[in-house]
Amino acid sequence: RKEVEQDPGPFNVPEGATVAFNCTYSNSASQSFFWYRQDCRKEPKLLMSVYSSGNEDGRFTAQLNRASQYISLLIRDSKLSDSATYLCVVASNQGGKLIFGQGTELSVKP
Amino acid sequence: GAVVSQHPSWVICKSGTSVKIECRSLDFQATTMFWYRQFPKQSLMLMATSNEGSKATYEQGVEKDKFLINHASLTLSTLTVTSAHPEDSSFYICSASGTGLQETQYFGPGTRLLVL
Numbered sequence: 001r002k003e004v005e006q007d008p009g010p011f012n013v014p015e016g017a018t019v020a021f022n023c024t025y026s027n028s029a030s031q032s033f034f035w036y037r038q039d040c041r042k043e044p045k046l047l048m049s050v051y052s053s054g055n056e057d058g059r060f061t062a063q064l065n066r067a068s069q070y071i072s073l074l075i076r077d078s079k080l081s082d083s084a085t086y087l088c089v090v091a092s093n094q095g096g097k098l099i100f101g102q103g104t105e106l107s108v109k110p
Numbered sequence: 111g112a113v114v115s116q117h118p119s120w121v122i123c124k125s126g127t128s129v130k131i132e133c134r135s136l137d138f139q140a141t142t143m144f145w146y147r148q149f150p151k152q153s154l155m156l157m158a159t160s161n162e163g164s165k166a167t168y169e170q171g172v173e174k175d176k177f178l179i180n181h182a183s184l185t186l187s188t189l190t191v192t193s194a195h196p197e198d199s200s201f202y203i204c205s206a207s208g209t210g211l212q213e214t215q216y217f218g219p220g221t222r223l224l225v226l
Contacts, residue, residue, distance in 0.1 A: 008151075043203050043217040044154065087153070096142065096207060098215060100153040 001026055004101035006088050012107045017078045021104045023071040023088030030099075032091035033064055035073045037084045038103060044087055047073075078108045113137055114206050116218035123194055124226055130190045131221045133204030139184040140206035144215060145177075148201040160187055184208075194225045 006023045013019050025033075033050040048055065050062040050071055061074040071088055088101035113136040123129055133143055142161050146154040158174075160166040160181035168174045178190040187206075191198055201222050205215040 004153075041201075041220075041222070043220045045217070046214070096215070097156060097159065098144070098205075100146075100155075102151075102153045 002102075003027060003099045004088055004090050006101035006104050008102050008104060010105040010107055012109060013078055014109055015078055015080060017108075018074065018076045019078060019106065020075075021073045021086055021088070021106075023073075023101055025069050025071070025088075025090045025099075027090070027092060027099075028066075028069060029093050030090045031093050033071050034089040034091070034098075035060075035062055035071075036087040036089050036100075038087055039084050044089075044100075047086070075106075078106075080108050080110060082106060083108045112214070112216045114140075114204065114216045114218040116204055116221050118221060119219060120222040120224075122224045122226065125195050126193055128190055128192045129194055129223060130188055131202055131204075131223075133187045133189070133206065133218050135185045135206045135208065135216075138206075138208045140187070140208045141184065142207050143181055143187040144205045144207075145179060145187075145189050146203045146205070148203060148220075154203060157189075191223065194223070196225045199223055199225045 004025050035047040036044040037047045038044040050064045052064050054063045059076045063072045085103040085105045087103045090099045115134045117132045145157045148154045157172045158166045158168045166179035181187040203220040204218045207215045
């Protein structure tokens, strides 16, 4: 079983749609959680950290459920520029190592 | 702030040659640098973690004699792919974290390696 699992997609949605991505992780001792965005042939860029209380940044809302070991990302009012691969990332309790999910591909169409 | 550069951005080489990739933190001191590899349609896989002045810690399955890592200063780490073969063709990405950055990892732009 992979340490971090995501549905690879692709998710094809129209502009303005709301889309949700889910992720599960296997190590209950994991310390920190993030969503990264990766554009084609580029490095990943931090989108937002994820907290148990939930956090929102503009059109993006992230949620963490430690009991279920589940992380989510909600994107509202999708823009064409949101098209990218979204990576669920978990920081282990071993020296700050990041464990990346496979990524979920999002394509927003006009 | 917190910019990480990589050089070269892409390289094409013949099978059997060695390739060196540099990772630099431009505006902070990177106490720890990480090297990742990403194959098409796959996730980033951590290859090794290096702390300045000490030997790198390699992940299971990564050959330390093939992927030589040197972290000689607080702003530079190098990854050398020795005797590269076509199966080593991949996207190599480094990241760096340092004191005062709350352990956030900042990623370099990556190096695309193609071995013919």
